[in-house]
Amino acid sequence: MAVVIRLMRAGAKKRPFYRLVAADSRRQRDGRFLEILGHYNPISQPFELVIQKDHVQKWLDAGARPSEQVASLLRTSGMTLGKPSKPTKAAAAAAKPRTRRKPRPVSARKARTRTAKETALKAGKTLIKKGTKRKKAEK
Numbered sequence: 001m002a003v004v005i006r007l008m009r010a011g012a013k014k015r016p017f018y019r020l021v022a023a024d025s026r027r028q029r030d031g032r033f034l035e036i037l038g039h040y041n042p043i044s045q046p047f048e049l050v051i052q053k054d055h056v057q058k059w060l061d062a063g064a065r066p067s068e069q070v071a072s073l074l075r076t077s078g079m080t081l082g083k084p085s086k087p088t089k090a091a092a093a094a095a096k097p098r099t100r101r102k103p104r105p106v107s108a109r110k111a112r113t114r115t116a117k118e119t120a121l122k123a124g125k126t127l128i129k130k131g132t133k134r135k136k137a138e139k
Helices: 053-061 068-076 089-095 108-123
Strands: 003-012 015-024 035-041 048-051
Touching (some): 035 053
Antiparallel strands (some): 035 048
């Protein structure tokens, strides 16, 4: 079961009020949820945001994924989300030297055609690919 921390809409028409809930990702937006983690009122000036940070952190540690809007609200409340970011390419390159992979072995048939092409090019001949038609030279 994938758990998502999302906003559940409540309130009247044109007067939104949201609950911050932990819910199964397969459930609908305003459907069944596992736990209420806080609420958000965008209408009041300034907006009202109440979060039970310890409960949210418990769900995040358990593997719950916040929705984009919830992640934004959590950042405004001062919470850090998830794992630290991956190291940059420059830092990763400095950490370990890069090694080249061994080339894959070439089949015997491909090796024969390569050598045939190389010898034909050295001799100045043009090769005709199998399955193509040669144009007849005009007399």
